[in-house]
Amino acid sequence: MTAAAARTGLVAHVVRHDRDVDVALSVGPAECVALVGANGSGKSTVLDAVAGLLPLDGGAVRSDDRVLAGAGRGLPAHRRRIGLVAQRPDLFPHLSVLANVAFGPRAAGRSGREARAAARHALAAVGVADLADRAPGTLSGGQAQRVAIARALAADPAVVLLDEPTSALDVGAREDVRAALRTAVSGRPSVLVTHDPVEVMALADRVVVLQDGRVVESGTPAEVLARPRSGFAAAFSGLVVVHGTATADGLVLDRGSGGGGPLASAAHHVPAGRPVAAAYHPTAAVVTRDTGVGPGLPLVVRALEPRNGLVRFRTDDLSADLTLAAVAALGATVGSTVRVHVPPAEVTVWES
Incomplete structure (x- = not known):
């Protein structure tokens, strides 16, 4: 043999x-x-x-x-x-x-x-x-x-x-x-x-x-x-990781405008009230001007960073990667308020 x-x-x-x-x-x-x-x-x-x-x-x-x-x-x-x-x-x-x-x-x-x-x-x-x-x-x-x-x-x-x-x-x-x-x-x-x-x-x-x-x-x-189930796997794959408390629909962030905002997830099995982590890819986030209405959280832009041909929007809670054209059309700068929405299907939640 x-x-x-x-x-x-x-x-x-x-x-x-x-x-x-x-x-x-x-x-x-x-x-x-x-x-x-x-x-x-x-x-x-x-x-x-x-x-x-x-x-x-x-x-x-x-x-x-x-x-x-x-x-x-x-x-x-x-x-x-x-x-x-x-x-x-x-x-x-x-x-x-x-x-x-x-x-x-x-x-x-x-x-x-x-x-x-x-x-x-x-x-x-x-x-x-x-x-x-x-x-x-x-x-x-x-x-x-x-x-x-x-x-x-x-x-x-x-x-x-x-x-x-x-x-x-x-x-x-x-x-x-x-x-x-x-x-x-x-x-x-x-x-x-x-x-x-x-x-x-x-x-x-x-x-x-x-x-x-x-x-x-x-x-x-x-x-x-x-679809990582651990913090390291999420960070390893380039995902954005946030922390909060589980709700029936996703989680409420630990920090955020007005003491914490909701982030929906299409499906998860963590009982409400438990501490959880959530992850999503930064290119999945949708950033729009804050008009006071519409999906997502109103957040203040803390930094704009070049990243692999894209621009990383950083806020106190969420991050998003946009193309240069999208950034120019948005007209956002550091200190301005934007609305960040992550589609529920892009969000993975696990108990932390």
Whole structure:
């Protein structure tokens, strides 16, 4: 049976008492799971434990029906068949690109000829076969990271771990590297740690949100990013998060004109009177002149900020992103009062 045919996925239960981490995670045999959360939420602890860089206090890690760690024992990192792609490529400067990529299969016991063949195949798979004879010092950041991905693939890993693999790259290099990453995660269990929602949408089949060392949310990227149930997931996806008290129709904001205003939600299941949070995308908000009538809340503009080709309207309560043309037509300035309306179907409410 080939290594690819034997893959059954990754099952990890990572317990570290000193870091207050207790995370259970399962990844299907051809699934990429994005692990997201604030700094200190436990992402790196989970990745390091799976990779064999950190011992467990409890739980276990299994891959391809092999026990990698658990019950006070574990395989060393080099025997786990884990392919790790980190923020920086860390290529051996004294070796050629081909020799760098061949290092893994050679260390695993394959002949020099077999290792070089595996390295050339991996380089071709991520689109950098022409770099084989180059020295690492002559590569751009994006090229070096694609070589690092090829190095991980050349060893035919049972599991791929991606630790913020594009965070050190400029915007222009990220798309080429993401294409290489799609090759890396295809057909094998993969865990992606990232702070980039675009990367989640491009690579992940499922998103797991960590907070204070625990799993607080899990679902498809569309579910988690479009209809989050946690504050971090809402902020991660670029949504505006507000707080208030639940009503039958949505919530009353904690602050606002006249001591707090209503914000409707199409559907939620939080009993009235409970403290809640709500999220919506800032492009969904409708801003009009305040004529004293009409839907929405009358709010004072506190700031106008350029943001990704749009203009962010900030008030004490709500924010909205408008095009430059819409801002010009509105004629609003800092200190003026506008009316902000968010359609109920765009508002997600959860108990806080």
